[in-house]
Amino acid sequence: MALRDAGAKHNILMGAAVANHLLSNATAKTVLAREYSSLTAENVMKFGQIHPERNTYSWGPADALVAFAQANDQKVHGHTLLWHTEMPSWANASDLEPHIRTIVGRYKGKIHSWDVVNEVMGDDGKLRNVWYRDLVAKAFRVAHEVDPNAILYINDYNIEDGRPKSDAMYNYVKGLLAEGVPIHGVGFQCHFHTGWTPSSALLTQMKRFAALGLRVSITEFDCAIKDGGNTTTQATQYSNMMKAALAVGDKFDKFTTWGFTDASTWLPGQNPLPFTADYKPKPAYNAMIEALEGKPGTPPTTGVRSVQAQQEAVNALGYTPKLAVDGDFGPLTEAGVMWLQEKVGVTADGVWGPVTEAAYKAYKEPTPPASSGPVTAAKLRAMATGGTKVSNGSYNEGSTGPVSVMQKNSALHWTSGMSIDCDGQPGSLCNKTTDPYFQPNTSYNQSDGKPLNAETLPFIVVPLASSIWNAGNSGVKGGMLCTIVYKEKYVHAVVGDQGPTDRIGEASYAAAKALGIPASPTSGGVGSGVTYIVYTDTIVKPIESAAEAHRLGEIKAAAWLGVTTVPDTYTVKSGDTITKISAATNVGINAIGKFNSMITIGQSLNVTAPETNPDPTTPVITTYVAQTGDTWSSIAQKAGITVDQLLTLNNLKVAVGSSYIVKKELPTLPTDVYADGLPQVDSETPSAKALQTELKRVGYLDVSVELADNYGPRTQSAVAAFHNDNPQFRTTMYDPQIRSMGWAFLKGMSTGTGKVTAVENTAGRIPDSAVLFTSTSSQTGRAFAEETIRSALTLMGLPVTDAWINGYLTMALRESSYNPNAVNTYDSNAIGAIVSDGYPFQCSRGMWQCIPQTFARYHQAGTSLSIYDPVASCAASINYVRNVYGVANDGSNLASKVQQADPDRPSKGY
Numbered sequence: 001m002a003l004r005d006a007g008a009k010h011n012i013l014m015g016a017a018v019a020n021h022l023l024s025n026a027t028a029k030t031v032l033a034r035e036y037s038s039l040t041a042e043n044v045m046k047f048g049q050i051h052p053e054r055n056t057y058s059w060g061p062a063d064a065l066v067a068f069a070q071a072n073d074q075k076v077h078g079h080t081l082l083w084h085t086e087m088p089s090w091a092n093a094s095d096l097e098p099h100i101r102t103i104v105g106r107y108k109g110k111i112h113s114w115d116v117v118n119e120v121m122g123d124d125g126k127l128r129n130v131w132y133r134d135l136v137a138k139a140f141r142v143a144h145e146v147d148p149n150a151i152l153y154i155n156d157y158n159i160e161d162g163r164p165k166s167d168a169m170y171n172y173v174k175g176l177l178a179e180g181v182p183i184h185g186v187g188f189q190c191h192f193h194t195g196w197t198p199s200s201a202l203l204t205q206m207k208r209f210a211a212l213g214l215r216v217s218i219t220e221f222d223c224a225i226k227d228g229g230n231t232t233t234q235a236t237q238y239s240n241m242m243k244a245a246l247a248v249g250d251k252f253d254k255f256t257t258w259g260f261t262d263a264s265t266w267l268p269g270q271n272p273l274p275f276t277a278d279y280k281p282k283p284a285y286n287a288m289i290e291a292l293e294g295k296p297g298t299p300p301t302t303g304v305r306s307v308q309a310q311q312e313a314v315n316a317l318g319y320t321p322k323l324a325v326d327g328d329f330g331p332l333t334e335a336g337v338m339w340l341q342e343k344v345g346v347t348a349d350g351v352w353g354p355v356t357e358a359a360y361k362a363y364k365e366p367t368p369p370a371s372s373g374p375v376t377a378a379k380l381r382a383m384a385t386g387g388t389k390v391s392n393g394s395y396n397e398g399s400t401g402p403v404s405v406m407q408k409n410s411a412l413h414w415t416s417g418m419s420i421d422c423d424g425q426p427g428s429l430c431n432k433t434t435d436p437y438f439q440p441n442t443s444y445n446q447s448d449g450k451p452l453n454a455e456t457l458p459f460i461v462v463p464l465a466s467s468i469w470n471a472g473n474s475g476v477k478g479g480m481l482c483t484i485v486y487k488e489k490y491v492h493a494v495v496g497d498q499g500p501t502d503r504i505g506e507a508s509y510a511a512a513k514a515l516g517i518p519a520s521p522t523s524g525g526v527g528s529g530v531t532y533i534v535y536t537d538t539i540v541k542p543i544e545s546a547a548e549a550h551r552l553g554e555i556k557a558a559a560w561l562g563v564t565t566v567p568d569t570y571t572v573k574s575g576d577t578i579t580k581i582s583a584a585t586n587v588g589i590n591a592i593g594k595f596n597s598m599i600t601i602g603q604s605l606n607v608t609a610p611e612t613n614p615d616p617t618t619p620v621i622t623t624y625v626a627q628t629g630d631t632w633s634s635i636a637q638k639a640g641i642t643v644d645q646l647l648t649l650n651n652l653k654v655a656v657g658s659s660y661i662v663k664k665e666l667p668t669l670p671t672d673v674y675a676d677g678l679p680q681v682d683s684e685t686p687s688a689k690a691l692q693t694e695l696k697r698v699g700y701l702d703v704s705v706e707l708a709d710n711y712g713p714r715t716q717s718a719v720a721a722f723h724n725d726n727p728q729f730r731t732t733m734y735d736p737q738i739r740s741m742g743w744a745f746l747k748g749m750s751t752g753t754g755k756v757t758a759v760e761n762t763a764g765r766i767p768d769s770a771v772l773f774t775s776t777s778s779q780t781g782r783a784f785a786e787e788t789i790r791s792a793l794t795l796m797g798l799p800v801t802d803a804w805i806n807g808y809l810t811m812a813l814r815e816s817s818y819n820p821n822a823v824n825t826y827d828s829n830a831i832g833a834i835v836s837d838g839y840p841f842q843c844s845r846g847m848w849q850c851i852p853q854t855f856a857r858y859h860q861a862g863t864s865l866s867i868y869d870p871v872a873s874c875a876a877s878i879n880y881v882r883n884v885y886g887v888a889n890d891g892s893n894l895a896s897k898v899q900q901a902d903p904d905r906p907s908k909g910y
Ligand code: XIL
Pocket: 042, 043, 118, 189, 220, 266
C-alpha cells in the first residue's frame, strides 16, 4: 500500500513539495508517482521565480511540474501567490492583481488549490507589511474570480502553538470570512524537529478552524533530526502528526511534507523527510502508513511493478530488440518503458506509476464498462428494435439473414454479426503478417493526421454507399459516436472506417476485444447477435479518444434509452460553446442558459433543468393586418377570442422555414448594412427556444407562448415586429431569421422598459471590411486605461465623470486586464478567416473586448480604424452601451445598466 492509497481511504491527499531538479531523476519520479497524490512546487511558482520581471513570466519549470502531476494523476497545490520573502524588487501593490490573474488564469483547472498568501503575520500576530495589510482580501477575491474551482488557502507557521499568533490568525481568518472573502482553507506549515512536534496544540487549533467550516491542511511538514533524536524518534513524530490529522475529521484534506527524500531538502544535513537520500523508505514513512492503516505498513520497495516486471511487460508488447529481464533500470529499460507508454497512450516519461499501470492493464485487457448503471446491454438491445427503415434494401448477412438499417429517435441501429477490421496504423497485433488484407489506412484519420489504430480504438466500419444504403444520406459521418452491444457487454465506439458495399457489421480489433468477441483478423468475429447503434447527432472529438467516446456514450446511451441521468454539473472546457455543452450533456441550450447566466472555462454549470415540451404545429393569421408589437394573444384579445380559438380558426399548417406574410409595407433595406460583403455568421444565431425567450423578454412575443424547437408563426411574427423596429438587421425584404447582429442587439435590449429602437451611429460607422488589426499601443495597466478613458470621453464631447471612469476601468480589467492588445481566441466568436494579426476575423479584441462587426458599427468618427487602438476601442464601446443599453451622457446609470461595469456585481457579458 503506497501513501497515496492509504491516504485515499481517509479522503486525504498525500503530498510532497518538489524541487524541480528531481523531475530529471528517474528514481525520484518513480517514488513521487507511486506515493503521492498531490504535489507542491517547492519554489518555482513563487512570485520572483515565475514572474521575474514585470513583463516576463518564466513558465517552463512550473509547467513541467504540472505536466508531471497530470501524467501521474496527481493534484497540484500552488505555492504561493504572495509571500513577502520572495517578492521581486520591481513589484509594487498594483502588480499583484495582474500577477494573480495571469498565473491563476494560466493554470485554471489544473491547480487544485492555492496558497493565496503565505506568512501574512509576524510572531506578534500583526500583519507583516503593506501587502498583507491591504491586499489579502483582494488576492483571494481575484484568485476566486479567475478560477472559481480552485481551493484557496491562507498558509502560515507558528499558528499551532505560537501565542499570540495562533489566536491572531484565528481571529483574522474569522474576520475575512465575515467580510465574505472567498477563503476555503488554512494551511499549517509545520517545520518541526525531533525535539519539538506540538501535535496536540496543533490538533486543537486545526479543529478550531475546521469548526469555522474551513478545510485544514498540513502543508510543509518536515521533522529535522536534532537534539539527540534519531530516525526512530522522528518516526514517532510523523506518527503523531498523522494521528492528529486524522483526529480533525473530514475537514482535514491534505498532508504534505516539504520534500520527500533527504537527498533534497531545505534543511540539509538534518534528514527531515520520510525517504532516505537513496529513496528508501525510512521508519517515518512506515509510521505514516501505519497511522493511516491502523496496522503496520508493508511499503513497496520498488515501483508499482518491479523493474523486472516492467521489462517483461515492455517485451510482451513487442518491443525490439527485447530488453534483458535483469531488474536493472538503466537507459535501455527507460527507453523501453517510454516506448510502452506511448503505445498505451500515456505521457512517455519513463516512470512506471499508477497511471501507466492502469493504462497498461487497460491496453492488455480492455475493460468493458460496468453494466450496473442505468445503461445495460440488455436495455440497449431491447431499445434497438423497430423504428423507421432508412436503408433502401437489406444486407444479406448469412447466418443473421437480411439486415436493414433502422432509425429510432436520434440513433440508427442494426443487428448483425461482426467481422474484424485491423486496418490503420500497423502494430504488433494488426499488420501485414497477422492480417492478409491489412491496409495501413482508415477512411477517417486521427487529429494528428495518422490513420486510426484498430488495436486500441473501438471503431465501427460502415458500408460504402450503394443501392442498399447510402450512410451519408442518413447523416453518418466519421467520428460519429456509436455503441456496440454483444451479450452482456457493450462498448462505445466511433465511426472509423468504410468497408464493402454489400456487407454490414464490422468493427475494429479493439471493439471486438472489449466485447469478448474473438478479435483475430483472420479467424475472429462472430456470425450474429451484435447490435450497432449510431448516434447521428454526436461526433467524438478527437476521433481517437476512446475515453471521450466512453464519456459521451454513457450520456447519449442513457438519453436514448430514456433513463437519462445527466450529470448535475458540467465542467466547461476550453473551446466549449453552449451548443457543444448541450450536445455533451443532452440538455437543451435554453435550459442550460436559464440556469447559468455566464460561462467561463472551468466553471461548473448546473444542467439538471427539465425541458419544456415542443410547441405543436400552429396556424397563421391571414385576415388580420399585423401591427408592430402584435402577438397572438394581443390579436386574440382584440378579436375577443382565446388564443387557441384564434389558432384553430386560422387553419394554416406551417412547416419549419415557411414564411409568414405580414401585410404591411416594410421599409427598404438600408444599402450600407451588408455592403462590405462579409458573410453572415450563422453560428452566432440562437436556437429557436433561446430566440423565443429573448423575444418574450423584450415584449415582442407573448409570455404565455410555450417554447418550441422551431420557428413557428408566432416566433416569425415576433421577429417581423422586431425587424420593423430595427430594419437594419433585416437582410431581405421579408427576413424570418434573426441573424447574428440582430440577435446580439436583441440580447442587449433593456428589460422592463419595453422595446427599444437602435440609435444609428451614422457619423463614425465603417464597413466591417474597413476594420484594421494593427496594434497601435504597447502600453498597459490601470493608469494607462484611465488616461485612455479620459481621452475617449473628451474626444466624444462627453463629460469626464467618475461613473464613466470607474465603470470603464472595471470593464477593462475584466475584459483584457488593461491590455489593449488582448485577443480572445477561445470563445464562440473565435471563428472566421485568419486576418492580418494571425487570428480569426471574428475574435473579440482590444482593451474593451469587441468583435469587428460591433467595433465597425459603433466606431467613433475621428478615432483609429484599428480595433486594437485603445481610444477607438473605448469610444466604440461607449457608443455601443449608449445605443444598446441607453447609458446616459454622464455615465451615471452605467453600472446599473451594464453589470460588467459594476465592480460590486460579478462579471457578465453584455
Ligand atoms: C523554502 C524552500 O524550501 C527553499 O528551497 C527556498 O530557498 C526558500 O523557501 N516556508 C515556506 C516555503 O512557505 O516556501 C519555504 O520554502 C520554507 C518555509
